[in-house]
Amino acid sequence: MKRKMPRQVLRQIIVCTAIIALVVLAGCGSKGGDTDGEGLGNELNVFNWSEYLPESVLKKFEEKTGVKVNYSTFSSNEEMLAKVAAGGGIYDLTVTSDYYIQPMVAQDLIQPLDLNNIPNFKNLMSEYVNKDFDPGNKYSVPYMGNTQSLGINPDKIKTEITGYADLWKPEFKGQIVLLDDPRMVVGMALKSLGYSANETDPAHLEEAKAKLLELMPNVKAFDSDSPKTLMISGEVGAMLSWGPEIALSQREKPQVTTIIPKEGLIMTFDHFVIPKGAKNKKAAEAFINFILDGDISAEIAESFPYINPNSEARKKNR
Numbered sequence: 001m002k003r004k005m006p007r008q009v010l011r012q013i014i015v016c017t018a019i020i021a022l023v024v025l026a027g028c029g030s031k032g033g034d035t036d037g038e039g040l041g042n043e044l045n046v047f048n049w050s051e052y053l054p055e056s057v058l059k060k061f062e063e064k065t066g067v068k069v070n071y072s073t074f075s076s077n078e079e080m081l082a083k084v085a086a087g088g089g090i091y092d093l094t095v096t097s098d099y100y101i102q103p104m105v106a107q108d109l110i111q112p113l114d115l116n117n118i119p120n121f122k123n124l125m126s127e128y129v130n131k132d133f134d135p136g137n138k139y140s141v142p143y144m145g146n147t148q149s150l151g152i153n154p155d156k157i158k159t160e161i162t163g164y165a166d167l168w169k170p171e172f173k174g175q176i177v178l179l180d181d182p183r184m185v186v187g188m189a190l191k192s193l194g195y196s197a198n199e200t201d202p203a204h205l206e207e208a209k210a211k212l213l214e215l216m217p218n219v220k221a222f223d224s225d226s227p228k229t230l231m232i233s234g235e236v237g238a239m240l241s242w243g244p245e246i247a248l249s250q251r252e253k254p255q256v257t258t259i260i261p262k263e264g265l266i267m268t269f270d271h272f273v274i275p276k277g278a279k280n281k282k283a284a285e286a287f288i289n290f291i292l293d294g295d296i297s298a299e300i301a302e303s304f305p306y307i308n309p310n311s312e313a314r315k316k317n318r
Contacts, residue, residue, distance in 0.1 A: 120292035145307035156237030
């Protein structure tokens, strides 16, 4: 979903500051399990980021279990949270970024997992499990991760680029697509000012707000669904985006260059969680287990080259 300025931008910035505060207050390949369809019910409602899971994997799960997957997507954590909070058992399984897990637990929006139903959990590398935001992975299982980087088309942008702060140069007027993600955009502005992306000091957040308002003439659109689209079409010369989106744009436009910002990367990891009121928890856990199979996880990473925490998949993707 693409958004343009300026009134919506002000709304974006206000939401950004609220989300940053919420985050910090909250605490800043073998196949196993019951995946043959027995006792899993008829349907599974999955809610995930757009462009994050190949349709081929959904079909394989359906063929293996006989469970029909109703798959829908969102473009921001805020959209996901609003729909899950609406309740009523709409979704059996959703994906959320790591910094949203504690707030969702605090709001009683997700329920504990039964890891006995997810034996492929053993395929996950130790550095990605048992994190402070969810000790023992009581509520969440890692899926894939991201870093926020800069993608530059040197055919359109001639000035030297070394970090986030360069996006304010006049050469970028109307040439940038930003993620439609408050956490990432405000974090970028904070880092460009020399602060932590997790900053909560109201004065520093006001500085970030003012800084983002200064950036608006350079921004063509906000897009978290497929920011690479504007880059590939040539409508923009720069993207503040997930690293894999830049890599995917390079497949069609090889001249696109990845810039690792000198201010430092912002990294986030997405996890599977099961909403309270889910009607098919057992099938949701079977689906997570299926995704964690080494072959399946490798297939996902081939299509969408995000950070993969699965050791068995990494052996196959070498």
